[in-house]
Ligand code: AMP
């Protein structure tokens with residue numbers, strides 16, 4: 001079977017790597033892929049943009065691609081699944097209507113409220129004056145969110161009313177383009193975050209192992225938000241009892257609410273939750289796709305062949321699948337980032353040491369690299385050095401031993417991934 005993976009990050013490298021572990025998979029094509037996917041045996045890059053629906057469709061039809069997995073949210077929100085389905089292709093990832101759960105925070109909030117899913121209190125605004133007076137009445141800290149997709153930058157956790165008001169002005173002033181036409185203002189929640197990625201065929205929903213991402217650039221979870229600086233799975237805070245509650249109170253309710261709207265949602269539903277120390281939780285956001293870098297720690301633990309699960313979702317027979325099988329132990333990934341990220345950074349630095357890191361037993365997923373005779377940096381997040389161990393401590397030690405082998409000019413990584421486990 002030939003599979004096409006849409007996207008070019010560490011998540012897509014991990015998807016291609018996992019798929020190729022199965023004998024059923026002859027070939028994986030990544031559109032456009034990166035320096036890492038180019039180097040996997042059985043994998044080929046296709047230089048097409050993720051929103052070149054026509055090009056992707058033509059290639060898939062010409063080359064007999066049996067299944068298309070869409071990594072990032074942007075093509076999903078633009079309707080890649082609707083387009084490819086209309087050409088008779090099998091796609092894992094929700095339609096444009098389903099992707100609204102990530103592409104519009106106001107839409108997702110309304111869905112949660114209708115379905116009775118626990119979430120932070122919030123109000124939606126269409127102009128600055130009303131939003132500002134609401135913030136003034138509520139006080140700080142408070143969270144200001146641009147409604148639409150903003151590559152992880154549309155959420156401002158404001159410590160003061162002034163900061164919140166400046167964020168409101170920036171959003172209505174067009175700083176986030178059309179993403180800021182609506183602004184969601186939300187109660188500030190404290191606690192520990194957990195990412196629950198679940199597979200669904202629109203009727204049945206099966207969670208994967210819970211993961212924890214580290215979104216801030218700085219150690220101790222300080223500084224600016226990033227796409228994610230490291231992750232581990234399983235996250236012990238999401239105990240089996242908590243996961244059973246998340247299944248009932250979040251995932252099943254969300255799928256039922258989508259179905260009630262006539263949305264046949266087949267793909268990943270990712271719930272980002274804030275957990276209180278008492279074990280209660282509230283949903284911070286839904287995403288319509290695999291998390292990055294959560295995927296890089298969840299897939300190495302998965303024993304059930306990935307394509308079997310994905311096909312069961314696409315063909316709407318997930319209820320008939322046996323329980324998902326998992327490796328014992330834990331996985332950790334540490335992100336090697338370009339100096340300056342998430343602000344301005346330089347690209348094109350020579351990367352060395354990956355072989356040495358892998359000789360220690362790690363798997364190095366490429367997030368932003370380019371293979372041009374030499375391996376060069378090509379993004380803010382460059383590599384995800386990933387290790388699986390019988391225990392969390394073993395996985396952590398191995399991931400850090402691996403990243404110490406890697407070098408490129410200006411490389412930065414957090415030294416405290418997993419600090420909440422201790
Ligand atoms: P989101 O894209 O909605 O997940 O927001 C990005 C990050 O902002 C989350 O991972 C949290 O760290 C933080 N955040 C979002 N909403 C809240 C909230 N209501 N209270 C506290 N922090 C939040």
Ligand code: GLY
Nearest residue numbers: 213228291292293
């Ligand atoms: N790791 C956060 C995300 O994928 O949105």
